[in-house]
Amino acid sequence: MSDLVLHDDDLDEDCYRARLFLSLLGLEARRVAVDVVPGGEQDGPAFRAVSPAGMLPVLRIDGQKVCGAGAVLLALAHGRPEWLPGERADFARVAHWLHFAGGPLRATLLMRRACLFGGAGDAPSARRRAAVGALRIMEDHLAQRRLEGGTWFVGEGATVADVALFPAAALCRDWGEEYSAYPALRRWVRAVRALPGFVGMPGIPDYG
Amino acid sequence: MSVTREGGWYPLMLSADLETGTVAGSAVPGRDLAVWRDGQGRAHVWDDRCPHRGMRLSLGFVREGALACLYHGWRFGAEGRCVHIPAHPDLAPPGTIRTVPLPVAERHGLVWASVGAAGVQPEGDPAMEAAAWLPVRSVRIEAPWRDVARAVGMPEGRRAAVLDRDVDGRVLAALLPVGAGACMLHLLAAAPAGVERLHDLADWGRDVRSRAEERAGRACLAGIVA
16 A cells, blocks of 8 residues: 545544554555635535545545545455454444444444534433444444453454444543543553554544 | 441542553542552542543553553652652652652452441451452443342342352342443453353343333444434
8 A cells, every 4th residue: 555645624533543553554545634624625526536435534545436434445455354353253343333333332333423514412312322322332343342451342352343433432522521521441441551653633542 | 338328438449440551430429540550559539630631541651660641641659649740850749749649459350449437457258268269250230239239139238149049059149330420340250160150140231231221211232223
């Protein structure tokens, strides 16, 4: 992967998924900033020409566009069995969590966007309950994993599933959820932070 | 353990969840707390407030045996005294700059802190003393702690007890009230216990949560939302 360009927004957690994985892989991408708040550039014709559905981030790999965090993570993990297991059972487990990150876990991302940029506050709502429910699914899984000595979502080491899930847990304080309610997530967040090449983002301080 | 309704010893978290050199947030009624473990393995519980600018110390980090505030990096040593101010590295901070430490105890696999008039230690009862306890997990429950206490069969007025119902074998349950309508339920299994039994207990904790939240009308179901 010689030539990498990332269309990127600093405050967007999907873009952070891509930046985090690039950094963990030791890859450098030239970054092109997309002004999402307040510019709304992701919905303008120039960006839509790059990403037809307005999805961020976009990674160009040797000129080929890959749109959206899930696709970018998979494209980067391809051919790296330590991050994307080749054996069927663990591959299926990673696939399950990637799908979860792009599905029910979106509730946490929507809550964060509403609280940071929409002025929605953190009043009880169906969306908040769904977001808390999604974090709990992760908490419950990690609490069970720990009983058999596991640290990561799948297998013995960090996989692309951990990268896809990490920002939702690490940023939950942005929408008013405290780590103290999620002791298993808190331990796992520390483990991810300790990975070589880890980088933070606004809201995830990188104090080493 | 104290049987007072307010005050006394509170079970904050599983000892296993407070790793060496880390800090976590917790609370007792009306009081936010920073809980951290130093390099020697000692647990400390302080008010969750930096005496400098009021920042929450639970967002900080442990450096050189002291808890550092994320805001300006002021460091506080084991007794709560400020030991280092990065902007004035040569200054010996005066003893008046200090946090408020709470009495701490680690017993039965739990970190306890005491508030108000309480005994020197959380008193065990014979059943709690009779076993070594293995951590299972803590479960956050969006229901009042007294309802959960009743549901799991906790003796009246107690925050922790060895239970003998619903699940096989002995289980130590401890409840920490969180605000008015929520609590943390800590679960431990009497040693020895195999992995399967630990999983069963973790599942049971989840069931307790579901039933309590259903009664309280506070179920949190994940799903696709717009």
